Amino acid sequence: MASLYAAPLTGIRRSKCENRVIDHDREGCDACSLSASPAGCKGAATSHPKPAIGIRHPWHTGGVQAGLETLSSRLAAVRERIARACDRAKRDPAGVLLLAVTKVFPATAIQEAYGLGLREFGENYVKEFEGKAPLVAELGGARFHLIGHLQSNKSRKAAELFDTIQTVDSPRLAARLEEAARECGAGKTLDAMLEVKLSPEQSKSGAAPEELPELIAAVRQCPHLRLLGLMTMPPWSEDAEASRPYFRQLRELAGRLELAGLSMGMSHDVETAIEEGSTCVRVGTALFGKRVKRDNGPV
Numbered sequence: 001m002a003s004l005y006a007a008p009l010t011g012i013r014r015s016k017c018e019n020r021v022i023d024h025d026r027e028g029c030d031a032c033s034l035s036a037s038p039a040g041c042k043g044a045a046t047s048h049p050k051p052a053i054g055i056r057h058p059w060h061t062g063g064v065q066a067g068l069e070t071l072s073s074r075l076a077a078v079r080e081r082i083a084r085a086c087d088r089a090k091r092d093p094a095g096v097l098l099l100a101v102t103k104v105f106p107a108t109a110i111q112e113a114y115g116l117g118l119r120e121f122g123e124n125y126v127k128e129f130e131g132k133a134p135l136v137a138e139l140g141g142a143r144f145h146l147i148g149h150l151q152s153n154k155s156r157k158a159a160e161l162f163d164t165i166q167t168v169d170s171p172r173l174a175a176r177l178e179e180a181a182r183e184c185g186a187g188k189t190l191d192a193m194l195e196v197k198l199s200p201e202q203s204k205s206g207a208a209p210e211e212l213p214e215l216i217a218a219v220r221q222c223p224h225l226r227l228l229g230l231m232t233m234p235p236w237s238e239d240a241e242a243s244r245p246y247f248r249q250l251r252e253l254a255g256r257l258e259l260a261g262l263s264m265g266m267s268h269d270v271e272t273a274i275e276e277g278s279t280c281v282r283v284g285t286a287l288f289g290k291r292v293k294r295d296n297g298p299v
Helices: 063-089 107-115 126-136 152-161 171-184 209-220 240-257 270-275
Strands: 097-101 120-123 143-146 164-168 190-196 225-232 261-263 280-283
Touching: 063 097, 063 107, 063 270, 107 126, 120 126, 126 143, 126 152, 143 152, 152 171, 164 171, 164 225, 171 190, 171 209, 171 225, 190 209, 209 225, 209 240, 225 240, 240 261, 240 270, 261 280, 270 280
Parallel strands: 097 120, 097 280, 120 143, 143 164, 164 190, 190 225, 225 261
Antiparallel strands: none
């Protein structure tokens, strides 16, 4: 079974890293990928560039070894959940990719996950991963997926940094990615998934189901893009069963459109997604713990 991981804290509101006290104005922190603040913090809490959220995790509170031990046990638990769900659905676990999502986690999390055998990593923000990329560039065989909304003006940098773009949602974006991948040279080909908006929530991105035939045709006209399938994000609910109608709808859409890949399911609804045919589950919290706002609690 394939697996995954990702992401550091770039530009968060923070005056020191627990690994060592640093002068962000001059150096930043290699362990956390905290970028230098243009204003400088010099030990004071100043407003660094967005995102202004951080995360409490063992790489900052208990050291790398504590993080590794926690990750190892959590990874085993997630793999067991996937195996049990596949057994119920009479599926081969090898057909489900575990994509480890680590937005706002440090590059050391990626490195330790890599050491545990994970090779596929999910990131939400182009700018955030740009700061981490140099620290994980030597991880042979590691692949990085963009799973957050992509603005077309960031397509060039995204094509440079990522192997897979899971959030293609318009012919215009597909064309921009095609141009960017071509300019990368060296035979660069981007794997692409089409993000589908099945939720009525305005905050959700994606193409409407009726727009998919045109979008598929546009992507297939791009020689530097390889279409894998569909991706969606249902409305949040603590009840995993609430996601099932959305997952089922995506599976049925993919069947009609003759697409094999289905990226759906997160930490709380992995089993439901697998039962409905997911080929890629995007897991963050179950591996790394809950993300928290510095001042306002969990997010």
